[in-house]
Amino acid sequence: MIKSLYIKDFALIDELDVQFEKGLNIMTGQTGAGKSIIIGALNMILGERADTEVIRQGAQKAIAEATIFVGKNEYLFELLEENAVEVSKELILRREIRQTGSRAFINDTPVNISVLKEVGDQLVDLHGQHDHQLLLKEENHQDVIDQFDLVQPVMKAYRTEYQKMSELQKELRDLKRRERDLSEKMELYQFQVKELEAAELDAHEEDELESEMNLLDNAEDLDQKAAAISEIGNGEDVSLIELLNTIKMHLEDMARIEPEFQTYLEEVTTARISIQEAVQFAERYRDGIEFNPKRLETLRQRQSELNRLQKKYQRDIPELIQYYNEIKTELNVAENFDLEIERIEKKIADQAEVLKERAVDLHETRVQVGNQLSADIADALKNLGIEHGRFQVRVDWLKGGSGWVEVDGVPVECTSEGCDEVSFFISTNKGESPKPLAKIASGGEISRVMLSLKSILAKEHHLPVMIFDEIDTGISGHISEKVGREMRKLSEYCQIVAITHQPQIASQAHKHYKVEKVEEGERTITKIISLSEEEHIREVAGLMSGEEITDSALSSAKELIERSGMRN
Template structure:
C-alpha cells in the first residue's frame, strides 16, 4: 500500500506531504482545488509521461516521492532484487522532472530508467479514471485479465506451451535461414569456403601467438641478454671476484667462531650463502651457453606473428577466438552444402513440435473457457449488486485461422486464443465490445464490477479511482459506494469523488483546498474528523449553501455507512 506521498513544486502544489491509511481514502474538494493534480503526481511517480509543464512556475524542478509497504513475494520486489536494489518491506519511488523536461528516477535511492520505474510502479498501483480506461478498455489486454483470473489452473500448461513455442520459433528461424535466396546462399558458401581455407592453411595452435611473442622477445634481445649474463657471471666467479670474497669471509668467521661460539650460526649462514651463490653462478653460465644468435629464426617468427595478426583483424582478437570462428563457419558451411537434407529434418521437427503445440493450445483454450464461464457468472453477480441486473456480459473467443494453413503463425506466445469482453446493457440490444460502451454511468458500474473481481488477481497494492462515479446518482450511487468499499477491503483504495455516498464510506477523508498567498496559488490537504466530515458531506449534498437539513442528511449518510461497515 501507499504509505506516504511527498510532492514539491508540482503544478500548483508548492510542498505537500500526504499520509495514507489502509482501506478506503477519499479525496474531495472544490473543482480546481488540485484533487486530480495529486493523482497526476502519483501517475508520474509510477512512470507516466512527464514534461517541463508540470514544474511549478519559477522552480528548477518538480519532486515526487512515494513510500510503499510491500510483501516480499510481490513482483515489484522480485524485479528490484534482480536489479541489485536492496528491499526489505518497503519501496521508495522517487521522480524528479527538471524545467528542461528531463526525468530522474530512483528506487530505494538507486538510479533506474523510466521503463524500470514504470514496470515496478504500475505493478503497485492501478489508476483508473472515467476517461482513462487503461488496460480494461484495451481489447488486447483482455486475455491477460482472463489468464490472471485463472492463473493457478493455467500455470503448468502455459509454461509447457511457452517452452514448445520457443522451440518452434528457433526451428522456424533455422528453416528461414536455410531457405534464403539461392544467389545469396551461393555467395555465402563461397565466402565461408574462402575464410575456412585461409584459417586452415595457417595451421594455428592454441596460445601459439603468446609463445611466439616470448621467443621473439628473447631472440630480439639475445645480444643484450648475453652481455648482462656474462658480466653477472664474471662478477661472481674468478680470482678476487664475489665468490672468493664470500669464501674468505666465511673462513674468517669460522676462525672467529672457534673463539666465540655465538658466531657459529653467523658463519653457517655466510658459508651456506657461498654455496648458493656458487650454484647461481653455474646456472648463469648455462643460460649464457643456451642463448641463440639466429637472425633467420627471428625473421621467421616475425613473419608468423604478422600472419596471425592479419587473421586476428578478420576473425577474432585471439587465436582461440579464430579457431572458434572456424568451427562455427565449418558447421554453417556443412549445413548450407547439405541444405535439402537439413531442411527436411528441420521441417519434420517443426511439424512434430506444432502437433504438440496444438495439443497444449487446446488445453489452454479449455482451461480459459471454463474460467471464462466462472468469471462471467461473477461479473453478472457484481452487476446485479450495482442495479444492472439486465446487463449481459460475455467473454468472446474469436475464431482463429487454420493451423494447417498458417503453421506457426497461427500461434502466439500465449496460445491461439483471442479474447475480448462484450456487453449489452439493455434488453434486446446486441452485445458490443466493452471498449465501445458509451454511457459514463454504465462505464463506471461495469468497471467497478470487473475491478471488484480483478483487483485481487492483479496483485496491485493500491487502486486509484479518479471520478469514476460520474453520471450516477440515487440508489446507484449508494451501490457504487458500497462496491468501492468492498474493493478497499482487499486493496488500498484512493478515490476522488463528488458523491457524498462514496465519501461517507471513507476510512480516511482528505479535503483538498487551495489558498492564495503573495499572488501565488498553492494546494493543501486536510484530514477530516467527524465534525468537519459532516460539513464537507453537507457541502457535497447541497452544492451551494450548507443548511441544518443538509447537515442532518450528511449525518444520516455517515450512520448508514457505519452500519454497512459493521454488517
C-alpha cells in the same frame, strides 16, 4: 498501503504532505482544485513518463515521494534484490524531475525508471479516466483474462514452445534464403575453389619467397665479397691471420717482461680467433652459393601469381585461405540443402504438435477463467444496480494466418500471446442477447463493469493499493451509492484512494480529504486537508447542495454517512 505522500514544487503544489489510512480514502474538491495534479504525482512515482513542465515556476526540481507498506511479496523482494535495493516491508518510492532530466529512487537507492515502474505495478493499480477507453478496445480484453493466476503458468508454458517454433521457422527461412543465394553464386564459387586449390596457398610462402629470391638475386655479389674475405685472411702475398699471429707472438714476449701488455695480448688473441672464424665461414659459404637463374625466374613467376590473386580477390594470403575455406564449406552445405531442409521441416512438424497442445491448454484455461469472470461480473453488476445484466467473455480461436497449428483441421493464427481472440459482450436489459461491450455500454455502465473487474482482480492479485480517478463518471446518484458501497466493501481487501464528485460515494469514506486551491501572496497553490468527522459531514453536504450548505443538506449528509457506517 500508501502510508504517506509527499509532493514539493509540482505544478501548483508548493509543498504537500498527507498521511493516508487503511480502508477507503476519498478525495473531493472543486474542478480545477488540483486533484488531478495529485494523481499525476502518484503516476510519476509509479514510473510513468514525466514532463519538465510539472516543475513549479521558480523551482529547480519537482519531487514526489510515497511511503508504501508492502507486507510480504516474494516476487517483489526478488526484484528489489536483483536491482541492489534494500529489501523491507516498507518502501519509499521517490521521483525527482529537473530541467536536465529525471531520477528515480527506491529506499534512497537510484534505480532505472523501468525498475520503478515494475515495482509500482506490484504495489498500486491506478485506474485513470482513460482506462474506460481501454476497456472499450477489444485488443485489451485478452490482457484482462491473462492477469489471472490460473492463466499465468499455462501462458508461460505456451510461450516457451512458441519461442522454439519461432526459432525453427527462422532457421528454415535462413536456410532457404541461403539456398537461393547459393544457387546464384554456385558457378562462381566452384570456379574460385578450383582456382584457389590450384594455387596451393601457404600463409608463410610470401616471406620464404622473398628470402630465397633475395639470396639468388645477390649470389654473385655474395660470392665476390666472400672471396675477398678469404683472400685477406689467407692470401699468399699478405695474410691477415699470419700478421695477427706475428703480433700475438711479439705481445707474448713483451708480456713476460712487462705485465701491462697482458691485456692487449688477450684482446689480440680473441680478435684473431673471431677473424679466423669469419674467414672460414666465408670460405664455407662460397661453397654453398647457388647460381640458378632458372630457379630465380620460377620464384618470380610464383610471386607474380600470388600478387595477381591478392589483387583480384582484394585479400592478403591468410585472408584468401580463410575465404577459400568459407566458400568450400558453403558448397558442401549446398550439396546437402535438401537433407538439411527436410531435417528442419521434420522438427517443425514435431514442434507444431507440442505447440498445439500448449495452445489448447491456454485456450481451455482462458475459457475456464472467462466463464468464471462472466459469472462474477454478472453478480457484481447486480450489486451495482444492473439487475438483469449479463456479461460474457468469448474466447475464440484466431483463424487463418501462418498455419503453424491446426484445430479440427482448420489453420489458426498463433502469436506470442496465444492463438485466441478474446472479446467482452454485455447485455444490460432483460431479454436482450449480449452484444460487444463497446457498442452498447453507456459511460455509467462501463464504470460499473470496470469497478467489477477491478474488484475481482484486486482479490485475485492481493494488490496493496487501488487508486480510482473519478470512476463515478456517467452514473446517477442512486447508482453512486451502490458504487460507493462496493468500493467500501473492496477496501476490506486493499487500501483504496478515490477521487469523486458524488456525495453518495464520498459518504462511504473511512477517511475524507479535501483538495482546494488557495491564493498566497502572488501565488496560487494546491492544498490537501484531512477532514475531521464534522468537516466530513459538511463536505458531503456541500457536494449535495452546492456552496450554500443548508440544514437539510447537513441532515441528509449525516444520514447518508450513518448508513454507510452501518453497512461497514
